[in-house]
Amino acid sequence: MIKVGIVGGTGYTGVELLRILAQHPKVKLKVITSRQEAGMAVDELFPSLRKKITLKFSDPSKADLNKCDLVFFATPNGVAMQQARSLFDAGVKIIDLSADFRIKDVAEWEKWYGMSHACPELVAEAIYGLPEVNRASIKNAKLIANPGCYPTAVQLGFLPLIEAKIVDMNQLIADTKSGVSGAGRKAEVHTLFPEAADNFKSYAVPGHRHLPEIKQGLSNIARKQIGLTFVPHLTPMIRGIHATLYATLTKQIDLQTLYADRYANEPFVDVLPAGSHPETRSVRGSNFCRIAVHRPQGGNIAVILSVTDNLVKGAAGQAVQNMNIMFGLPETLGIEHVPLLP
Amino acid sequence: MIKVGIVGGTGYTGVELLRILAQHPKVKLKVITSRQEAGMAVDELFPSLRKKITLKFSDPSKADLNKCDLVFFATPNGVAMQQARSLFDAGVKIIDLSADFRIKDVAEWEKWYGMSHACPELVAEAIYGLPEVNRASIKNAKLIANPGCYPTAVQLGFLPLIEAKIVDMNQLIADTKSGVSGAGRKAEVHTLFPEAADNFKSYAVPGHRHLPEIKQGLSNIARKQIGLTFVPHLTPMIRGIHATLYATLTKQIDLQTLYADRYANEPFVDVLPAGSHPETRSVRGSNFCRIAVHRPQGGNIAVILSVTDNLVKGAAGQAVQNMNIMFGLPETLGIEHVPLLP
Amino acid sequence: MIKVGIVGGTGYTGVELLRILAQHPKVKLKVITSRQEAGMAVDELFPSLRKKITLKFSDPSKADLNKCDLVFFATPNGVAMQQARSLFDAGVKIIDLSADFRIKDVAEWEKWYGMSHACPELVAEAIYGLPEVNRASIKNAKLIANPGCYPTAVQLGFLPLIEAKIVDMNQLIADTKSGVSGAGRKAEVHTLFPEAADNFKSYAVPGHRHLPEIKQGLSNIARKQIGLTFVPHLTPMIRGIHATLYATLTKQIDLQTLYADRYANEPFVDVLPAGSHPETRSVRGSNFCRIAVHRPQGGNIAVILSVTDNLVKGAAGQAVQNMNIMFGLPETLGIEHVPLLP
Amino acid sequence: MIKVGIVGGTGYTGVELLRILAQHPKVKLKVITSRQEAGMAVDELFPSLRKKITLKFSDPSKADLNKCDLVFFATPNGVAMQQARSLFDAGVKIIDLSADFRIKDVAEWEKWYGMSHACPELVAEAIYGLPEVNRASIKNAKLIANPGCYPTAVQLGFLPLIEAKIVDMNQLIADTKSGVSGAGRKAEVHTLFPEAADNFKSYAVPGHRHLPEIKQGLSNIARKQIGLTFVPHLTPMIRGIHATLYATLTKQIDLQTLYADRYANEPFVDVLPAGSHPETRSVRGSNFCRIAVHRPQGGNIAVILSVTDNLVKGAAGQAVQNMNIMFGLPETLGIEHVPLLP
Known part of the structure; x- marks a missing residue:
């Protein structure tokens, strides 16, 4: 079982990641953090997860993410770049669903995102997680920049x-x-x-x-x-x-x-x-x-x-697809949901 | 594996039943009939099922439903009552998602549904498939009247x-x-x-x-x-x-x-x-x-x-819950989907 | 022409009031205030009003509402009760679309609205503006508490x-x-x-x-x-x-x-x-x-x-209906819009 | 007052035309036809028109459209071309909201619309009713092909x-x-x-x-x-x-x-x-x-x-704009509605 942490799980990509991971047979969700909702049960914020997830949101400053095998960032832009370094150095694999590591030209990134990049040296390390283009590189990646929608x-x-x-x-x-x-x-x-x-x-x-x-x-x-x-x-x-x-x-x-x-x-x-x-x-x-x-x-x-x-192929599903590739699992594992129609 | 047939799979309860059964680990979908769409691939009518279901709709007159272990009727009211008798006699279990067998008072049924009942003698045999009330009877039922939404x-x-x-x-x-x-x-x-x-x-x-x-x-x-x-x-x-x-x-x-x-x-x-x-x-x-x-x-x-x-607890999901009970499977098997939010 | 002022026109009852008054043949809209949007053209905030209203939002502290014949409050609860007294004393008629003057029992109001009432003595003066019940009183009212939706x-x-x-x-x-x-x-x-x-x-x-x-x-x-x-x-x-x-x-x-x-x-x-x-x-x-x-x-x-x-009979339309009654106009004037269907 | 008839008023362009005409100060709606709903009150089909329009749908075969000054066709494609000739010859002005007279190349029209044109000789007479391009021609037009949405x-x-x-x-x-x-x-x-x-x-x-x-x-x-x-x-x-x-x-x-x-x-x-x-x-x-x-x-x-x-500038509103131009009225008369937002 992959020990997984999520940073920032209160947005739409967060809840979608939770929906998918709750049903993934090879994932053990260890910790999910939220500054604002720390202490609240995840299923209180998202009643759709009742009977599925029993975790509470953890205070980011107290969460021990280093024990995870993999951490997803489902945070606003500008957060992952602050925290990726220490996880990266600790050997924790990272999939960042935000835009922090997507653009190789840091100056260009700073222009469009309106902030200084806190961790430009990791930008080069990041693999752009579009499997249909980069599957081979994703396999051995330590840090995935998950594509935008x-x-x-x-x-x-x-x-x-x-x-x-x-x-x-x-x-x-x-x-x-x-x-x-x-x-x-x-x-x-x-x-x-x-x-x-x-x-x-x-x-x-x-x-x-x-x-x-x-x-x-x-x-x-x-x-x-x-x-x-x-x-x-x-x-x-x-x-x-x-x-x-x-x-x-x-x-x-x-x-x-x-x-x-x-x-x-x-x-x-x-x-x-x-x-x-x-x-x-x-x-x-x-x-x-x-x-x-x-x-x-x-x-x-x-x-x-x-x-x-x-929220799926454009965010959380593709992130799990990348996870599957990185951990040597069947690429479709846990993301084979049949679309909901009507 | 349970050999399953579906009569009339072109409506919303039909496509929902297909969504659920396509992912059910103990079901082998053998046949699905539609008078109107006979010959058309199921995933042509419902592109959400592409890469999930490869069956075509069969002509009802040619479909051999008797080889199924279980037949679902996802038909308009008035159809199941025409076809249930022969399947019942052949030992095929039946779950009727329409209203044909729900009302024990046949005269009352005829008043509300505006037609003569074609098979009143099976009404008494039918078990009303609300597991929270009738679980014990459902276990041995041959014909389930699946509740309305x-x-x-x-x-x-x-x-x-x-x-x-x-x-x-x-x-x-x-x-x-x-x-x-x-x-x-x-x-x-x-x-x-x-x-x-x-x-x-x-x-x-x-x-x-x-x-x-x-x-x-x-x-x-x-x-x-x-x-x-x-x-x-x-x-x-x-x-x-x-x-x-x-x-x-x-x-x-x-x-x-x-x-x-x-x-x-x-x-x-x-x-x-x-x-x-x-x-x-x-x-x-x-x-x-x-x-x-x-x-x-x-x-x-x-x-x-x-x-x-x-469409789920009010129709197709409850039908599969009944199937699980009837066939001695874990009651939640294949219907543990996490709700889609947002 | 009735000289009309609006306090707080940036919400949904505000823009609806503007839609109706812009087409009312007996109204001259003199001033509309907004603390937050002061200086902005009304039709910049609500492009639906382009070519219809050329006013800008005025700073509430500088707006001279006393020259109006009538002032509508389209404000959150708790604002009208602060400003009604001086307008009332100046002989300006008032229609309050918020809840400030609706409940005669001030203690009850304070319990439900969670604040002290700033102007309890005017509560008794206020006429509840439901024409189908209070038409006669509305005719001579100086202060209308416009009903909730x-x-x-x-x-x-x-x-x-x-x-x-x-x-x-x-x-x-x-x-x-x-x-x-x-x-x-x-x-x-x-x-x-x-x-x-x-x-x-x-x-x-x-x-x-x-x-x-x-x-x-x-x-x-x-x-x-x-x-x-x-x-x-x-x-x-x-x-x-x-x-x-x-x-x-x-x-x-x-x-x-x-x-x-x-x-x-x-x-x-x-x-x-x-x-x-x-x-x-x-x-x-x-x-x-x-x-x-x-x-x-x-x-x-x-x-x-x-x-x-x-937003109409439940707010702005009823407010204009009350205005028509108060000013001796035909009750339906300017609010005869045919519903938009589909 | 312009005596107006409508052929086929049961669709969305029909009900929108009714909404606009019911409030137009220079229009007297004389007749509205519908094969299917003949005899039914207009406001029974469209309750939004209650208290606004008291007409009933007339049987097309009995309606005397020749007494109208203007007839609108709010019919499916292929109807106006059948009936336009006799109205045209009787001097009744026509505004066709369908596509029958929009394409000058009749062969091209027949290709796209899949039928033979019943009245090709009037196609040349028709003025394409886009006032921003053809205002001068519209002024004297007898037959308007109202543009598509x-x-x-x-x-x-x-x-x-x-x-x-x-x-x-x-x-x-x-x-x-x-x-x-x-x-x-x-x-x-x-x-x-x-x-x-x-x-x-x-x-x-x-x-x-x-x-x-x-x-x-x-x-x-x-x-x-x-x-x-x-x-x-x-x-x-x-x-x-x-x-x-x-x-x-x-x-x-x-x-x-x-x-x-x-x-x-x-x-x-x-x-x-x-x-x-x-x-x-x-x-x-x-x-x-x-x-x-x-x-x-x-x-x-x-x-x-x-x-x-x-339904307005793309259909019924533009049709009334054309009517205003044809009858020498102010071009905006009766179509000055403020948009409904939200």
């Missing part, structure tokens, strides 16, 4: 096109739509039900923090700097990301075959039959990314549709 | 009060609220998104089909005819039932202890701490019924709050 | 039964459901979209602040203390209140006629045909209260269904 | 770029999102609440009927054939369209000024301040189209955000 859906969608070098890499467009849980469990006016329900809007069109992460990932694959227009939108649903991706084809090849082949052995990437339109609910509560490919009217624009559950 | 939430809520004989049994009130999936996957105007979203209404106040079912169940426990006012409402959510129950206390006893004791050994009934307000999402996708008890301002009105997922 | 729907629903003295007044039950805008435009976790969407729950079952207000109103009509069990619920919709009311009949009279007659001349109370089920969306954005009456199975329980838009 | 939002969004000839007209992209009312009030499974709620998906990516309409409109302005990729999505909200438009700039000019100038005198097009993100709810129930313009990271991709209420 948008970056997962967008990168998996563009990946085959970039690898095959068949699109204009200067003019990629990602029009993305997220459920409101992507904004986190923070008391804010703009995500109140009466503000976000029965409403649709874009946000951060001038620049969103996931832009440099996606560009880094796709540029690594392209082996040159790619150009991306990234427009996120807030959708009145709880979970789910739908990425609608546009690229100008420079060669004519069979896109359906390209995608089917690329992902044939990926347990969590599902290429739909030609002509399909994936729905976010078809992955709700599951670790799947479902993708469909189109070339409307047979023109030179490829339209790729990619859906994930932002 | 409202009746499950309402009966589990009232049960301890009735058993303890501490309320006026002539003046029970059940004000119930259901998610829209309770209306089924039928093309109808009144459950279209633009009709049902951002809207709340009652329906069937003069009389709803679940009224005789609830009255029968509670009267059996009370050993006399109870009086119930039952008002259902349609709520703009997908899943979930919230029953708000009112009863006039005739004796003063500690309700919290009464409920905690009654359900102490029930794996799926969760009595919340005093002062709680259960949320439907705290049971979403799970087989739990969560209950809280109140006596506002210390008066003589008991207010019982009972929530379930109408 | 639940109290409006519940009182209008019970009113004819109480006036006719045909129910057991000790055992009234009000099972009420509110849209989330009823919780206000405050940054709080429990009303975030991912918490409140696809979810249903009760709250404040042990006691809600609207309970004493409703009991006061109904007891005044009954001329004796009534007994009420009041259970509010939070519903995943933006606007709307649905009150399901239960009363035990002590006399057999034709309820449909009773209600139709009682409200025959009320412009905003609509008694639906026998057998109806009012929907909250049928009043969305309008000042209507629609009511249906039932006696399920011809028993002795009357079930009254009453729906309003909590 | 997507085409209105997309054309108003692209218009200034096309007119200014500053973008690559072969590579336009329109990623559009619609509320579910856009699918109409038809009993279908895929728009049921449990299917469409908490879910997001694209549809008709290979080709949607509004594509030729948008291409025709933009090509007319460009005076050459434009190239457009058009991807519609279904969003879990009732009303609203959000168009996210992408174009490659070929010249560097100040987009904000371009848009502000182009729409300075348009009463219903609102160009938001630089940096804005329009919300669909900011136009809910109103005839506004709100637009924001962006150039992310100062690159060569223009991102235009355009929102409308699909």
